[in-house]
Amino acid sequence: MMAVAVAPPQADAAEAAAAPPPAPARRRGWLLTLPAVVVLGFLLVAPFLVFTVYAFLKGGFYQVTGTFTLSNFTSAVGSELTRRLTLNALEIGLVTAALSLALGVPLAYAIRYRAGRLEYPLLGLVVFSMFTSYLVRIYAWRVILGNDGLLTQLLHRVGLAPRDGSLLFSKPAVVAALVHIFVPYVALVAYAAFRNIPGDFFDLAADLGAGRVQRWRRVVLPLVAPAAASGFLYTFVLAASDYVTPQFLGGTNGNMVGLQISQQFTQFGNYPLGAATSIIVLLLFMFAYAVVTGLLRVLGLSSVVIKG
Amino acid sequence: MSALGLLRSGRRAPGLYLAVVLAFLYLPIAVVVLFSFNSSNTLNLPIKGFSLRWYEAVLTDPTYTSALRNSLIVGVACAIVTTVLGTLAAFGLTRVPPRLRAGLAVLFFAPITLPGLFLGLSLLAWFAKLDIELSLWTVAAAHVVYTFPYFLLVARSVLDRIDPQYDELAADLGASSLRRFTRVTLPMTWPVLVAGGMLSFVLSFDEFFITFFVIGPQSTVPLVIYSAMRRAIDPSINAFATLLLLVTFLSGVVIAVLARAGRAARKGVKAS
Numbered sequence: 124m125m126a127v128a129v130a131p132p133q134a135d136a137a138e139a140a141a142a143p144p145p146a147p148a149r150r151r152g153w154l155l156t157l158p159a160v161v162v163l164g165f166l167l168v169a170p171f172l173v174f175t176v177y178a179f180l181k182g183g184f185y186q187v188t189g190t191f192t193l194s195n196f197t198s199a200v201g202s203e204l205t206r207r208l209t210l211n212a213l214e215i216g217l218v219t220a221a222l223s224l225a226l227g228v229p230l231a232y233a234i235r236y237r238a239g240r241l242e243y244p245l246l247g248l249v250v251f252s253m254f255t256s257y258l259v260r261i262y263a264w265r266v267i268l269g270n271d272g273l274l275t276q277l278l279h280r281v282g283l284a285p286r287d288g289s290l291l292f293s294k295p296a297v298v299a300a301l302v303h304i305f306v307p308y309v310a311l312v313a314y315a316a317f318r319n320i321p322g323d324f325f326d327l328a329a330d331l332g333a334g335r336v337q338r339w340r341r342v343v344l345p346l347v348a349p350a351a352a353s354g355f356l357y358t359f360v361l362a363a364s365d366y367v368t369p370q371f372l373g374g375t376n377g378n379m380v381g382l383q384i385s386q387q388f389t390q391f392g393n394y395p396l397g398a399a400t401s402i403i404v405l406l407l408f409m410f411a412y413a414v415v416t417g418l419l420r421v422l423g424l425s426s427v428v429i430k431g
Numbered sequence: 432m433s434a435l436g437l438l439r440s441g442r443r444a445p446g447l448y449l450a451v452v453l454a455f456l457y458l459p460i461a462v463v464v465l466f467s468f469n470s471s472n473t474l475n476l477p478i479k480g481f482s483l484r485w486y487e488a489v490l491t492d493p494t495y496t497s498a499l500r501n502s503l504i505v506g507v508a509c510a511i512v513t514t515v516l517g518t519l520a521a522f523g524l525t526r527v528p529p530r531l532r533a534g535l536a537v538l539f540f541a542p543i544t545l546p547g548l549f550l551g552l553s554l555l556a557w558f559a560k561l562d563i564e565l566s567l568w569t570v571a572a573a574h575v576v577y578t579f580p581y582f583l584l585v586a587r588s589v590l591d592r593i594d595p596q597y598d599e600l601a602a603d604l605g606a607s608s609l610r611r612f613t614r615v616t617l618p619m620t621w622p623v624l625v626a627g628g629m630l631s632f633v634l635s636f637d638e639f640f641i642t643f644f645v646i647g648p649q650s651t652v653p654l655v656i657y658s659a660m661r662r663a664i665d666p667s668i669n670a671f672a673t674l675l676l677l678v679t680f681l682s683g684v685v686i687a688v689l690a691r692a693g694r695a696a697r698k699g700v701k702a703s
Contacts, residue, residue, distance in 0.1 A: 151608075152522075152523045152524070152525070155519045156523035156535055158515075158516050158519055159516045159539065159579065162516060163541075163576065166554065167545075169557060170554050170557035171545075173557050173560055174549075174553035226452055229448060230449070237449075248456075251683055252457060252460070254680060254683045256656070257639060258653050258656045258657055258660065259460075259463060259672040259675065260459060262656065262660055263460060263462055264459060266459075266466065267462060303455065303456065306456065360546055364546035366548055367639065367640065371660060384548065384552070385552070385644075394556055397552065398552075398556070401552065
């Protein structure tokens with residue numbers, strides 16, 4: 124069903140020329156998308172533009188004046204607390220994304236190629252674990268890592284308990300909960316990529332004389348790298364912008380900039396400062412995106428075309 | 432990546448690896464379910480005894496029941512609007528020139544790439560600017576933006592593969608566009624559209640990151656859990672969370688069955 128073929132571009136062009144969609148249907152197509160365009164314009168594009176403009180306006184307690192200023196950006200960059208919380212968020216995001224990748228990609232590989240008849244039931248188990256509420260998972264980790272939590276008791280019994288008595292309120296606690304949330308996402312994205320590689324690809328490569336390392340480098344990696352990269356970026360961005368997990372598991376050391384931004388809006392009512400901090404964080408995310416896609420291109424891993 | 436090495440090292444290693452990771456994914460959930468039946472109000476092992484008292488507490492507490500009702504209202508409203516907008520857009524996308532399609536895709540999938548924190552905050556600023564009072568309806572509107580791309584992902588995977596010849600054939604036979612939609616396209620695609628709508632409902636039901644900023648004085652299910660978590664260790668959260676698990680698991684099963692039925696229906700039509 125999932126035939127793998129690297130289609131030459133001419134084939135698509137010929138196909139399109141042979142069967143052009145009927146003209147009346149083509150003309151009406153954009154009309155069908157219009158309601159969604161209007162709704163997203165009103166509830167996504169316009170709000171985000173206002174948000175961006177706010178970052179350049181003078182702000183006070185729950186009020187914004189029309190005076191242009193860059194002081195929101197300078198005070199965000201100048202604040203040592205903001206800098207520390209931003210670095211914390213980036214660090215937690217990177218560690219979470221790396222661990223999710225390290226656990227999720229082999230999970231997808233094992234389900235796709237090593238599970239045999241259990242492939243679909245196991246895939247179902249991974250998908251179903253995603254249907255657990257985000258907050259319930261954070262709560263569960265609080266129970267497990269709490270002072271008389273399961274893991275803490277277990278560590279006490281083997282004499283490995285931390286000196287201050289608690290596993291809660293630290294960076295590792297935040298990372299554990301976030302990895303738990305994002306492993307299934309990464310595994311699913313990687314599984315979708317592995318689906319395009321039939322098992323006999325490996326045998327074929329072996330027949331052609333490729334060693335174990337070469338098979339991974341030349342066959343598996345190019346096919347799974349783009350998916351792994353998008354799973355990595357998705358996890359990094361969502362983990363680094365989390366403002367709920369640090370509230371319950373982070374404490375002072377595991378606090379993140381997302382929480383500070385949300386408090387600038389809801390507690391201090393300083394929309395412009397919050398918006399400016401947000402834009403700095405979003406620019407850092409875009410930088411991470413550019414680095415990862417650039418890295419793929421340099422390594423020659425981004426140009427594989429697969430038609431499913 | 433040492434885990435990959437482990438996978439290749441022997442026949443039993445993949446099985447062991449699968450077991451460990453799945454245990455990691457399910458153990459925290461199992462802990463919540465286990466403690467929801469605990470008769471004592473501490474969260475220590477071993478469990479003192481079996482009891483349904485936390486379920487009784489949750490189901491008779493108006494805080495929880497009204498949150499459930501609010502989440503149902505928001506989820507259903509969001510699912511209906513998303514399904515209508517998403518169905519139109521998904522069909523529209525297959526009928527526009529490639530260049531316009533690429534542009535529309537950037538807009539339509541933007542909500543997936545923008546984290547909930549920023550989506551919620553920009554909506555908060557927007558609603559404040561327009562003097563729109565925050566309520567369950569502002570939550571539902573925000574959820575439409577959030578669930579729309581996920582609906583499109585589900586719907587498009589099927590719509591892209593439908594042979595346009597059926598539609599053209601019906602048009603040649605003189606069927607109006609509404610009749611073609613209800614008699615030709617809908618019978619081939621409805622299970623997938625319903626699955627997309629249910630996915631929107633489930634996503635909305637559990638949404639916290641955006642909801643927190645755009646909700647008024649009312650409360651939804653995730654917000655009730657949030658405020659209960661902020662107070663103290665409250666064992667009734669376990670029971671409430673277990674009930675939620677049940678709801679979302681069952682929805683997941685229905686979505687999977689419908690998505691499969693959608694693929695089967697499409698194949699059947701193609702074969703005949």
